[in-house]
Amino acid sequence: MKGFGRGRSLFWTIAAIFLLTTVVGTLLQVLVATAVLQPLEAREARARAELAASAVAGAIATGHSLPRGADLDSLLERHREAVRPAWIVFRGSDGSVASAPPWRFIAHALADRSGRDSSSFPPARPDPRGPLEVVARRGVMRGPTVLGEVQVVRRTRPRGAMGIVGSQNSILLFPIAIVVSAFGGLVLVRLLVRRLRAMELLATRVAEGDLTVRLADRSGDEIGRLAQQLNRMTERLAVARAQIEATELERRQLFADITHELATPLT
Structure with a gap:
């Protein structure tokens, strides 16, 4: 795979x-x-x-x-x-x-x-x-x-x-068990790997600063609930960053106003 x-x-x-x-x-x-x-x-x-x-x-x-x-x-x-x-x-x-x-x-x-x-x-x-x-x-x-x-x-x-x-029939027991186990593991991993890679992609993009990415997993199982929690976390990070950016903008505007007032002589 x-x-x-x-x-x-x-x-x-x-x-x-x-x-x-x-x-x-x-x-x-x-x-x-x-x-x-x-x-x-x-x-x-x-x-x-x-x-x-x-x-x-x-x-x-x-x-x-x-x-x-x-x-x-x-x-x-x-x-x-x-x-x-x-x-x-x-x-x-x-x-x-x-x-x-x-x-x-x-x-x-x-x-x-x-x-x-x-x-x-x-x-x-x-x-x-x-x-x-x-x-x-x-x-x-x-x-x-x-x-x-x-x-x-x-x-x-x-x-x-x-x-x-x-018995002669049991000679193939363990090879068949190994093959069946590998096939079952392959099928199960194929069902899970797409969802897990989506989470890996979200974590990578969030680490790069992209807080707009979301997971579309609505299955409701353990992985689906984890995906919803990651979406909420990303949304909160986006809101917190927006608040920080707004506060920083207000601070800069305040400094600009103070500088302007100090530079303007009183009349």
Whole structure:
């Protein structure tokens, strides 16, 4: 902006205030999310997972035969709607694993978590999306026979500020905050700088002796009220100078009259 190079500018102060407000607001959001929203979300997710696991386990246990293939996939997918985006997994007593949605590496991941031998599975790479967490499990039994176990599995997110700041979407948080703060400061300064420069011009012209200059700001806000006070001050200075000039003129006229009388002989 033109004129920013002349001394300090309000642009940087206002932009810093915008940035500070953005950062403080973000930290408050993180605090609320950590202390309130995340525990509530985890509690609700666990309750829904328990209900879904119980429903699937009950459906399998009360069936005439152990569902396989498409029937099992359909059963899991039907109850998965209540626990999205988690997986519903059925681990049969024979070692078979089915999940909704289908994921061929789910057996390996669960084998690693349960401590069972996972040598029959290919090595799993670390998943950048986070580790798996079993939020609910229900055993499936038909009489004394154990048919398997139903598990509800979801990815765990880091808790607290690191979980929010460390996410991929938050990488752009601070650059965007800086850009938005600079833009907001620029807009605000553009709205104020014309009025402030008018005051600067008035002060300069008054200092040069021009008391006829006035500000046309009638907004009524803080800057507008200051402009009105400056106008009143300038008017009073003009009146005071006019009075001084009139007094000086009268003094000179008096001296001229006295000099004339002294120079004129008495008749």
